Amino acid sequence: MRGFLLNRLSQSLILLLIVSVIGFFVLNLLPGGPLAQFGLDPSMTQDDLDRLKEQLGLNRPLLMQYLDWAWRLLQGDWGHSFRDGAPVLAVIGRHVFATLLLMGSSTAIAIAIGTWIGIRGATHRYSLFDYMATVGAMVALSIPTFWFGLVGIYIFSLQLGWLPAGNMYTIGDGSVLNYLHHLILPSIVLSLVHVAIWSRYMRSATLDAISQDFVKTARAKGLSERRVIMKHVVGNALLPMITLAGVQLPSILTGALVTETVFTWPGMGRLFLDSLGYSDYPVVMGLLMFSAILVILGNLIADIAVALVDPRIRLG
Amino acid sequence: MVVSIQPVAPHDVALSVRDLTVNLPKGMERTYAVENISFDLKRGQILCVIGESGSGKSVTANAIMGLLSKVIRVSSGAIHLDGMNIVGMPQDKLRSLRGRVVSMIFQDPLSALNPLMTVGAQIDEVMAAHGVGTPKSRRGRAIELLTEVGLPDPELMYHQYPFRLSGGQRQRVMIAMALALEPTILIADEPTTALDVTTQAQILELIREIQRRKGMSVMFITHDFGVVAEIADSVVVMEKGHIVEQGSAQQVLKSPGHPYTRRLIAAVPHLTGEDRVPLETADKAPILKVEGLVKTYRSGSSLFSAQRVVPAVNEVSFDLAPGRTLGVVGESGSGKSSLGRLLIKLLDSDGGGILFEGRDIAKLSEAEFRPLRPRVQMIFQDPFASLNPRSTIGHILTVGPVAHGTPYAKAREEAKALLAHVGLDAGAFDRFPHEFSGGQRQRIGIARALMFKPKLLIADEAVSALDVSIQAQILRLLDQIQRETGVSMIFITHDLRVASQICDEIAVMQKGRIVERGPPSQIFLDPQSAYTRELVAAIPGEQPGTTRPVAANG
Numbered sequence: 091m092r093g094f095l096l097n098r099l100s101q102s103l104i105l106l107l108i109v110s111v112i113g114f115f116v117l118n119l120l121p122g123g124p125l126a127q128f129g130l131d132p133s134m135t136q137d138d139l140d141r142l143k144e145q146l147g148l149n150r151p152l153l154m155q156y157l158d159w160a161w162r163l164l165q166g167d168w169g170h171s172f173r174d175g176a177p178v179l180a181v182i183g184r185h186v187f188a189t190l191l192l193m194g195s196s197t198a199i200a201i202a203i204g205t206w207i208g209i210r211g212a213t214h215r216y217s218l219f220d221y222m223a224t225v226g227a228m229v230a231l232s233i234p235t236f237w238f239g240l241v242g243i244y245i246f247s248l249q250l251g252w253l254p255a256g257n258m259y260t261i262g263d264g265s266v267l268n269y270l271h272h273l274i275l276p277s278i279v280l281s282l283v284h285v286a287i288w289s290r291y292m293r294s295a296t297l298d299a300i301s302q303d304f305v306k307t308a309r310a311k312g313l314s315e316r317r318v319i320m321k322h323v324v325g326n327a328l329l330p331m332i333t334l335a336g337v338q339l340p341s342i343l344t345g346a347l348v349t350e351t352v353f354t355w356p357g358m359g360r361l362f363l364d365s366l367g368y369s370d371y372p373v374v375m376g377l378l379m380f381s382a383i384l385v386i387l388g389n390l391i392a393d394i395a396v397a398l399v400d401p402r403i404r405l406g
Numbered sequence: 407m408v409v410s411i412q413p414v415a416p417h418d419v420a421l422s423v424r425d426l427t428v429n430l431p432k433g434m435e436r437t438y439a440v441e442n443i444s445f446d447l448k449r450g451q452i453l454c455v456i457g458e459s460g461s462g463k464s465v466t467a468n469a470i471m472g473l474l475s476k477v478i479r480v481s482s483g484a485i486h487l488d489g490m491n492i493v494g495m496p497q498d499k500l501r502s503l504r505g506r507v508v509s510m511i512f513q514d515p516l517s518a519l520n521p522l523m524t525v526g527a528q529i530d531e532v533m534a535a536h537g538v539g540t541p542k543s544r545r546g547r548a549i550e551l552l553t554e555v556g557l558p559d560p561e562l563m564y565h566q567y568p569f570r571l572s573g574g575q576r577q578r579v580m581i582a583m584a585l586a587l588e589p590t591i592l593i594a595d596e597p598t599t600a601l602d603v604t605t606q607a608q609i610l611e612l613i614r615e616i617q618r619r620k621g622m623s624v625m626f627i628t629h630d631f632g633v634v635a636e637i638a639d640s641v642v643v644m645e646k647g648h649i650v651e652q653g654s655a656q657q658v659l660k661s662p663g664h665p666y667t668r669r670l671i672a673a674v675p676h677l678t679g680e681d682r683v684p685l686e687t688a689d690k691a692p693i694l695k696v697e698g699l700v701k702t703y704r705s706g707s708s709l710f711s712a713q714r715v716v717p718a719v720n721e722v723s724f725d726l727a728p729g730r731t732l733g734v735v736g737e738s739g740s741g742k743s744s745l746g747r748l749l750i751k752l753l754d755s756d757g758g759g760i761l762f763e764g765r766d767i768a769k770l771s772e773a774e775f776r777p778l779r780p781r782v783q784m785i786f787q788d789p790f791a792s793l794n795p796r797s798t799i800g801h802i803l804t805v806g807p808v809a810h811g812t813p814y815a816k817a818r819e820e821a822k823a824l825l826a827h828v829g830l831d832a833g834a835f836d837r838f839p840h841e842f843s844g845g846q847r848q849r850i851g852i853a854r855a856l857m858f859k860p861k862l863l864i865a866d867e868a869v870s871a872l873d874v875s876i877q878a879q880i881l882r883l884l885d886q887i888q889r890e891t892g893v894s895m896i897f898i899t900h901d902l903r904v905a906s907q908i909c910d911e912i913a914v915m916q917k918g919r920i921v922e923r924g925p926p927s928q929i930f931l932d933p934q935s936a937y938t939r940e941l942v943a944a945i946p947g948e949q950p951g952t953t954r955p956v957a958a959n960g
Contacts (some may be wrong), residue, residue, distance in 0.1 A: 303517040309473055311532045311583065312505035325522050401567035402521060 094405035102386045106379065110163075113378045114156050117220035117371055124172050124369040146172065159375065168374035168379075173365075181361070186343060189256055189357035191269070192350070193342040196277040200284030201335070207285070208292020209327070212300060213319055223289060230286035238279045239352035246275060258353035276353040279344055284338075290358065291334055295327040302326065329400055336392020340384035344377075414570055418491075419486075420623035421447035421470065421508075421590050426483035426493075428465055428474065439465040439478060440647045447591065452617060452624040454634045454655070456670070457644035458873040459844075463627045467593050470625070471510055472500035488590050496759070505532050509584035513596040515576035519568040525552070525579050526564035532586045551582040555612060573738075574605035581612065585620075592617070594623045598633065602737035602900060607944035610636050629873060631674045632903070632947030635659055643667045673875040675903040677945065681925045682910050685729035685889055691764075692725040693861055693894050694749070699723070699758035701744055718744040720918035721758070726862075729888065731895040733909030735902055735941070741918040746866045748899050750784050751775050765860070779859035787867035789847035793839040799825070799850055800835040807857050817857070824853040828883060845876035852883065859891075866898045880905050902945055906930060912939045 122362035125142060128134045143149045147158065162169060168178035211220040247255035253275045254260070259268050299305070300323050308322045309315075358377065366372040397403045423446075428439045440462035445451045455463045468474050470485055472492060483492050488507055492500060501535065509532075513519045520528060529548040533539050541546065545564070552560035556580040568576055584592055594613065597898060598606040614637050617624050628634060634641055635794065638655035651664040662668045701719040718741045726732050736742045747753040749760060751767065760768040762782065767775055786792035794803055803821040807815055822832045839847060848868065855863055865884070869877040873937040885908060888895060899905050905912050906926045913923040922935040933939045 303512055304520040306473065307512065307518045307580070307583075308470055308520070308531075310504055310510040311535060312501050312503070313531065313535045314501065317535070321523075322520050326520070329522075400522065402569045403726055 091405050092324075095348065098390055102390075109382045110160060110375070110379060111156070113375060114159065115152065115357070117374060118152055118155075120369070122369055124368065124371060159372075161352065168376045171365075171373050172370045173368050173373070178372050181373055182358070182376060182380060185356060185358050185361045188355055189343060189346075189350075189359070191258070191273065192276055192280065192355055192357060193346065194271060196281040197284065197338065197342055199277060199281040200288050203281070204285045204288025205292050205328075205331075207289035209296050209319070209324060211289065211293040212296035213323075215297070220293075223293075227286035227290055230282045234348070235279060235283060235346075236352050238282055239276070239349060242275050242279050243352070249346050255353075256385055258356055276349055276355055279352075280349045288331075288334075292331060295330050296323060299323045299326040329396065332395050332399065333392050336388045336390075336395070338393065339388030340381055343384055344381040412545045418449050420445045420449045420488060421625065422484075423466070423470070424484045424486070426466070426469065426485060427481050428462075428469055429479055429481045431477045436647065438481075438647055439581040440469075440644075441643070443647075443649045444483075445649060445652055447623050447625055448640070449590075449623050450617075450621045451639040452614070452626055452637050453640050453642065454638035455625060455627045455642045455644060455842050456629060456631065456634055458670070458875065460646065461644040462647040463644050464595055465859055467510065467595050467625065467627055468841075470499075470591075470593060471504060471508060473504075502536065505584075505589070506536050506587045507589055508591040508593060509583050509587070509589045510593040510595065511577070511580045512660055514600045515573050515580055515597075516600070518580055519576055521568055523567075524564070525566050525568065527587055528579070529583050532583055536587060538587060547586065548582075552579075554585070554837070555582045557581070557582075572605075573601055574608060576833070577601065577605075578612065581616070582608075585616065588620065589622070591623045593627070595627045596629070597626075598626070599630070603902065603946075604737065604940060604944040606633075606946065610946065613637065616825040630946065631659070631671050632945065635947035643670070644757075669875060673878040674947070675874070675877070675881075675901070675902055675907050677906045677926075677930045677942070681909070681927050682731075684910050685892065689846050691728075692761075693728045693763060694726040694896075696725065696749070696758075697723050697759045697761070699745070699748060699760065700756045701741075701748055701753060702756050702911060717741075717918045719748060719755075722915075722918075722920055723758075724913055724920065726860075726894050726896065728894055729892040730910045731888065731897055731908055733905035733912040734896060734898045734915060735899050735900070735905050735912055736915035737900060737941075739917075740915040741867055742746060742898050742900075742915050744918075745875070745915070746784070746864050746896065749862075749896065750782050750864055752784075780806070781861045783855035783858055783860040783863055785848075785851050785855050785863060785868045787864040788871055789844050790839075790871075791853055792851055793847055794841055798836055798838055799842075802839075802850065803835075803854050803857050806854070810858070821853070821857060824856055825850075828853045828856075829879075843876075844872055845879065848872060848876075848880055849883065852880075852887070856887065858890075860893060861896045863893050864898070865895060867900065868897070869899065869904060870899065877904065884908060899934065902930070914941065 110334070124146065125139055125148070128139060128142070140149075147155060152157075159169065170177055171181050207223050211223045214220055243255045254272050258272055260272075305318060305322055308318045313321075333335040344358050344362075346357070347363060349355065350357040350359040351363070361373070361375050364370075365377065397405045426443050427441050430437060430439050436918060443462075443466065445453070455466065457463045465474070465478070469480055470487070472495070474480070480493050484493050485505060486492075490503075492503065495521055500836075519525075523531075526545070526548050529551060530541075530544050533544045533547065538544070549560045549564055552563050556813075557563045557575060557578050563571075563579075563838045568579070571579065580597075592613075597613070598609050601609060610633065613624065613626070616622065626633075626637065634655065640654050641652060642649055643651040643658065643666065647876075651658060651662065651667045658667060659671070682725060699719055699722045700717070703716040703718050704714070720741070722741075724732065734742045734745060744753060748755050751770075751772075755768050758768065759766045762778065765778075767778060768947055793810050797805075800818065800821060803824070804812075804814060804817040806815045807820070812820075818835075826832055830849055830853070834842070834846075834850070839850070842850065849926040851868075868884075869880050872880060881904065884895070888891065890948050895908075897905065897909055901911075906929075909926060911923065911925055912929045913920045914929065914935070915921070916937050922929065922933065922938045924934070928934070929938060930942055933942055
């Protein structure tokens with residue numbers, strides 16, 4: 091186990107290095123740059139621009155900029171936003187809660203409902219339920235999320251007036267109920283596509299498990315059908331799903347660009363988009379590294395979880 | 407309701423099947439899986455049900471267990487389990503019988519246990535499902551059962567996961583599970599087919615011993631008359647859903663009445679103990695000379711953790727003359743398949759030499775070996791997995807020679823001629839693999855290998871997946887091909903009886919080494935090493951003193 095972790099750690103560091111190099115240099119290939127926004131401002135003189143450039147350290151060669159940034163990052167200094175001078179970690183911190191709230195709840199919905207639909211579809215294969223689940227998943231996967239979002243807003247906010255059309259809370263009212271009220275529509279819209287994906291995977295994993303010999307053994311022992319399914323089939327079907335959940339995990343914190351935009355949700359997805367628009371390189375790089383670390387952690391957690399659940403797998 | 411006056415099954419009958427017909431769904435090759443079959447399993451006896459694939463023997467077992475899939479149903483007849491007719495019985499009553507009155511063990515012990523549950527938990531589950539005992543008493547009983555089936559260190563075994571156990575040990579766990587509630591009837595569906603010959607002998611011994619001690623009734627399904635000769639009290643022979651013959655083991659084995667039974671018995675390969683008349687060839691120089699071949703598997707190597715090292719092939723040396731067949735025999739894990747893969751360079755060796763026609767091919771790179779590849783060909787074990795389901799037979803046969811420069815028209819002519827030669831219709835050329843039976847597919851596999859006019863054929867368990875009667879045909883085909891083309895063969899198998907049919911010389915492998923090498927007469931009649939003696943003794947139906955199956959004459 092220690093060997094496994096050390097191995098993983100060294101691999102991860104190399105991976106982060108590669109991500110940061112590619113990210114940094116590609117970002118600087120973009121035309122414009124952080125100072126482009128001042129180019130149209132007649133009150134900014136060339137002297138002002140040069141002074142700003144020096145202040146931000148943008149006058150140095152690219153390689154020096156990168157090494158400086160990376161060295162500070164290693165010491166825990168993620169840099170400061172060009173936009174408002176706030177530390178990058180603080181900027182991320184401001185948005186991560188919103189995303190966690192939205193993605194966490196929609197992922198929970200998706201896993202719960204998707205697992206149930208998948209198991210039921212597999213145990214009642216070719217039934218009406220199975221066909222409807224299949225068609226439903228196709229529809230949810232083929233229609234873009236923003237369309238569901240807009241239709242949801244039109245029906246439940248504009249026509250029925252039951253739910254708010256956007257934002258995380260009403261200004262001046264920060265109660266839990268208010269948050270939940272705002273959460274309902276976006277989390278359901280966002281979970282649609284994940285329910286579809288999750289139920290399809292779960293269905294095929296369950297079908298794989300159900301045709302195994304040990305399921306026949308379980309029936310031959312005289313176990314009830316419910317116990318055969320819950321204990322022998324589902325247990326084995328969930329194994330591959332753990333890995334899938336590990337891949338899914340980073341997105342819980344990195345956010346959903348489209349849904350956050352449609353519902354004006356102040357999450358990480360919108361932060362990324364806005365920061366790109368302002369060429370706020372420190373924040374963009376910060377977000378890049380943040381999600382890279384999450385991807386690594388998600389996979390690591392999934393691997394450890396699989397090893398804990400499946401006795402055949404030992405980490406080493 | 408009319409009370410039908412039927413002779414109630416006599417008290418000494420544990421299981422009685424009367425006029426049972428099980429229908430298959432529409433569109434199958436026949437409308438029924440079994441039709442009008444009747445037989446009795448007497449208390450305290452072992453009944454062997456024997457037949458080839460598709461004979462309906464497993465369907466019969468599943469019908470008795472009430473485990474038929476939804477699409478196939480019992481359409482008429484009765485099954486009396488311990489006096490109760492279970493046909494038409496509601497599901498929950500059937501469920502309460504399973505595991506308590508009748509239990510079952512399966513063919514493949516590697517997949518029949520849940521990989522995520524400990525051995526103990528899986529045994530406990532049978533008792534818990536029928537509401538027997540307390541957790542504590544069940545634990546005691548489970549350990550008692552593990553002791554009873556001869557597993558080492560039952561306390562430790564209780565907490566083990568199945569993947570740590572060998573195939574034979576897992577089959578013992580299955581038997582312990584089936585015995586947990588002391589059922590009246592045990593159904594064993596080919597329980598030794600997937601096991602090595604020595605393990606098979608041990609499991610057969612265990613089943614027989616437990617059956618005697620507990621007075622249990624056993625229905626034993628098999629395709630191997632050798633096994634029948636080992637354990638059966640009475641025999642039911644099935645063909646295509648019908649019972650063609652039944653009687654006492656003595657009677658069926660000694661004087662089989664039905665031609666199908668005779669054919670099956672005749673097809674069982676026997677230890678001939680006689681050496682094959684070798685093919686006379688002009689060239690006596692060995693075509694293949696293997697010297698000190700070594701292959702070691704390494705796994706888990708990394709910067710921070712230790713390596714596991716398994717010697718798969720260890721200092722193996724032999725030579726093979728043109729037109730001769732060398733059998734490589736061993737149990738699973740003996741390294742025989744690794745050896746085959748080394749010879750055809752599907753694996754790279756770690757040491758030693760392979761001199762093919764005097765040239766050391768062990769050191770050659772893939773590109774250097776490529777021109778030689780057509781001359782060394784392989785026939786694979788699984789005729790279902792080794793043919794690409796999306797290619798026509800014609801494509802499968804011609805793609806290799808065409809890649810090596812044969813014009814397509816010529817390759818096609820040769821392919822058609824070869825198909826006829828291996829006993830297939832020339833029309834097979836445009837058809838797809840799924841349209842053929844297992845035996846036919848293996849013929850296609852042989853034709854594919856022969857397309858290259860090879861000097862050396864390596865057959866890795868080439869007949870293991872086939873029914874005995876088909877096995878005999880394929881062995882004859884291989885023999886005939888060798889006599890016509892003078893090809894040399896390496897025949898890898900776990901079945902000594904098969905090896906004795908076709909090999910000029912046999913090498914016995916154990917743990918990566920060749921422990922004994924010699925003609926069949928030496929291996930079977932005068933084995934030199936203890937391991938060979940053990941292997942020969944374990945062959946079912948061949949021990950002195952048991953009922954030896956007799957092939958009917960004519």
